[in-house]
Amino acid sequence: MTPQSPPEPRTPDGRQRRVGVEIEFAGLPPRETACLVRDLFDGEIEVLSPHRLKVIGTRWGDFGIELDTQYAHPDERRLDPEASRDSEWERMRRDFHARTRELIGDVVTGLVPTEIVCPPVPWDELGELDQLFEALRQHGAKGTEASLLYGFGLHLNPEVPDLSTTTILAYLRAYLLSAAWLREQIHVDITREVLPHASPFPRAYALKVLDPDYAPDLETLIDDYLTDNPTRNRELDMLPLFAHLRPDYPDELLRSRLVRARPTFHYRLPNAQLAEPGWGAVTEWNRWLEVERLAITPETLAERSAQFLARHRPSRPRRWLMRLRRWVQRT
Numbered sequence: 050m051t052p053q054s055p056p057e058p059r060t061p062d063g064r065q066r067r068v069g070v071e072i073e074f075a076g077l078p079p080r081e082t083a084c085l086v087r088d089l090f091d092g093e094i095e096v097l098s099p100h101r102l103k104v105i106g107t108r109w110g111d112f113g114i115e116l117d118t119q120y121a122h123p124d125e126r127r128l129d130p131e132a133s134r135d136s137e138w139e140r141m142r143r144d145f146h147a148r149t150r151e152l153i154g155d156v157v158t159g160l161v162p163t164e165i166v167c168p169p170v171p172w173d174e175l176g177e178l179d180q181l182f183e184a185l186r187q188h189g190a191k192g193t194e195a196s197l198l199y200g201f202g203l204h205l206n207p208e209v210p211d212l213s214t215t216t217i218l219a220y221l222r223a224y225l226l227s228a229a230w231l232r233e234q235i236h237v238d239i240t241r242e243v244l245p246h247a248s249p250f251p252r253a254y255a256l257k258v259l260d261p262d263y264a265p266d267l268e269t270l271i272d273d274y275l276t277d278n279p280t281r282n283r284e285l286d287m288l289p290l291f292a293h294l295r296p297d298y299p300d301e302l303l304r305s306r307l308v309r310a311r312p313t314f315h316y317r318l319p320n321a322q323l324a325e326p327g328w329g330a331v332t333e334w335n336r337w338l339e340v341e342r343l344a345i346t347p348e349t350l351a352e353r354s355a356q357f358l359a360r361h362r363p364s365r366p367r368r369w370l371m372r373l374r375r376w377v378q379r380t
Contacts, residue, residue, distance in 0.1 A: 067172065068175060069166070069206030069311070072164070077163055080102065082114045090104070115163070115164055178330055202320060208313050209290065219345070226357060227340045228284060236320075251277055256361060271291045281308065283317070289313060
C-alpha cells in the first residue's frame with residue numbers, strides 16, 4: 050500500500066513532515082524483536098536492561114524495544130552509580146533492585162505486550178517501514194484480535210505542519226468531527242473500547258471547542274484541554290505537543306516522565322491488526338489524512354461544526370434547566 054500525501058506535506062522550513070509509529074503486540078520477546086528490527090533496517094543492538102533494548106544507527110534513527118510495563122525495568126532514579134562507589138550497601142541495594150526488575154520482566158513476558166517505538170519516518174517512506182509489520186506477522190507476533198485480553202494498539206505521531214495555535218485548533222476540531230467515522234472504519238476492538246487507553250473526548254469539551262466563538266490563545270487552549278481531559282488516555286492525546294510548546298507549564302501531568310514532549314499529535318485509536326495481511330502504518334496513516342484534509346478547509350470545517358452543534362448542543366430550555374439544577378446542587 051502506498052502512503053497518500055498529506056495536504057501539507059512539508060514543515061515551514063521546507064523539510065518533509067515525519068511520522069512516529071508505536072506498536073504493541075504479544076508473542077515475540079524484546080530481544081528477538083530487536084534482532085528482527087536490526088535484520089530489517091541494519092543498525093546495532095544496544096542492551097539497556099534485560100527487557101529494554103535499542104537498535105541504534107538505522108537510516109531513520111533509533112528504535113526502542115521493551116516490555117510495556119515500568120516494573121520490568123530498573124528505575125533510573127534509584128540507580129545512582131556515584132553512591133554505589135562508596136557504599137557496599139548501596140551496591141547491594143542497586144544490584145537487588147536490578148535483579149528484581151529483571152525477574153518481574155521474566156515472569157510477565159507473554160502477559161504484557163512488547164512495544165516498538167520507531168524513530169520519526171518521513172511520511173512518504175512509511176511503506177518501507179511496513180516491512181516491519183509483515184516480519185512481525187511471519188515471526189508469530191500477535192495483535193489485538195488474538196485474545197480478549199489484548200488491548201493492543203498502534204499509535205501514530207504525525208508531525209504538526211506548523212506550531213501556530215490556529216493550526217493546532219483547526220486540527221483538533223477536525224479530529225473531533227472525524228472521530229466517529231474513524232472508529233467505524235477501524236472497528237475499534239471491544240477490549241480497547243472498554244479499557245481507558247484511547248477514550249473519546251467528553252461531549253462538553255467537543256461543544257466548547259467547536260463553538261465558532263472559541264478563539265483561545267495557547268495558554269487558554271492548554272488550560273481548557275487539561276480541565277476536561279486530565280489524562281494521557283485520549284484517542285488524540287495532545288499532551289506531548291503541549292509539553293513541547295510549553296515545557297514550563299505549571300501542571301504535573303505535562304511534566305510526567307510518561308509524556309514525551311514532541312511537536313506531534315499523538316493518535317492512539319487504531320488497533321494492532323497484525324493478523325490482517327497488508328495492514329500496517331500506511332493503512333492507518335491514510336485514514337488519519339481525512340482529519341488533515343478537513344483541517345485545511347475552513348468553510349467545510351465551520352459547516353460541519355455547526356451541524357455537530359445543532360445535533361448535540363442542548364436546547365435553550367434544557368440549558369436553563371441544567372443551570373438551575375447546578376444552582377440547586379450548590380445551595
